Amino acid sequence: MSYLTVNEISHVFLSKEKAIKILDSLSFDVEKGEFVSILGPSGCGKSTLLSIISSLLTPYDGSVQFKGQPYDINTGEIGYMLQHDYLFPWKTIKENVFLGLKILGKDTNENMNRALELLCEVGLKEYANAYPRELSGGMRQRVALVRTLSTSPSIVLLDEPFSALDYQNKVKLEELVFNLFKKLNTTALLVTHDIEEAVAMCDRVITLTNVPTKISKVFSLPEVLQNCSPFETRKQPLFPSFVSSIWKELEKGE
Numbered sequence: 359m360s361y362l363t364v365n366e367i368s369h370v371f372l373s374k375e376k377a378i379k380i381l382d383s384l385s386f387d388v389e390k391g392e393f394v395s396i397l398g399p400s401g402c403g404k405s406t407l408l409s410i411i412s413s414l415l416t417p418y419d420g421s422v423q424f425k426g427q428p429y430d431i432n433t434g435e436i437g438y439m440l441q442h443d444y445l446f447p448w449k450t451i452k453e454n455v456f457l458g459l460k461i462l463g464k465d466t467n468e469n470m471n472r473a474l475e476l477l478c479e480v481g482l483k484e485y486a487n488a489y490p491r492e493l494s495g496g497m498r499q500r501v502a503l504v505r506t507l508s509t510s511p512s513i514v515l516l517d518e519p520f521s522a523l524d525y526q527n528k529v530k531l532e533e534l535v536f537n538l539f540k541k542l543n544t545t546a547l548l549v550t551h552d553i554e555e556a557v558a559m560c561d562r563v564i565t566l567t568n569v570p571t572k573i574s575k576v577f578s579l580p581e582v583l584q585n586c587s588p589f590e591t592r593k594q595p596l597f598p599s600f601v602s603s604i605w606k607e608l609e610k611g612e
Contacts, residue, residue: 360387367420395556398566437511558588
């Protein structure tokens with residue numbers, strides 16, 4: 359039994375004029391501890407798929423199973439990190455980090471201390487009592503990461519969380535996420551437009567076609583790429599060939 363199973367998911371957007379089929383019978387599995395990326399054209403429904411997996415959206419057809427069962431959103435076992443940090447400007451960094459714990463009723467001293475330890479691990483210990491306006495974009499995304507991980511999710515969904523950052527900060531945050539997830543054995547599903555990012559961070563890459571969206575191909579990356587950090591992966595001889603192959607596959611699906 360796979361850790362996460364996406365089974366024949368289809369979705370339709372309705373308007374007064376017409377119905378548009380966005381997702382068309384998507385099926386794939388994610389194993390525990392695996393880091394999988396989803397790549398596809400703009401508007402093909404990648405974010406919609408994450409919303410369905412997290413139970414924020416009910417699919418038109420198909421099902422998602424987590425540990426062999428329908429996911430109960432009240433458990434908080436699936437974390438969701440978005441492109442924007444969505445920090446509350448009137449709350450301190452510490453208060454923002456504790457927000458998920460409070461919503462789920464898990465704001466025990468033990469859990470809050472663990473969240474502060476994570477804040478230390480991402481290099482923001484001295485900013486616990488600061489406000490979001492005092493932090494750079496990259497620092498704010500690190501706070502958003504800690505807020506996501508503070509509830510100890512079993513799976514983390516990442517919806518283009520690095521896309522607004524400059525290249526240097528983007529790679530630094532990729533390194534941080536990769537190392538933290540390896541340490542915590544966190545299962546992750548990353549949606550991105552960046553082919554290099556997908557190859558640098560993930561174990562497998564799933565490419566999607568344009569609407570109505572299907573899976574065009576699944577690329578399993580070799581261990582030499584899987585086991586290196588994102589920065590080191592970009593230096594590997596095999597890296598350009600996988601980037602090129604995925605690029606060509608995406609071009610076919612447009």
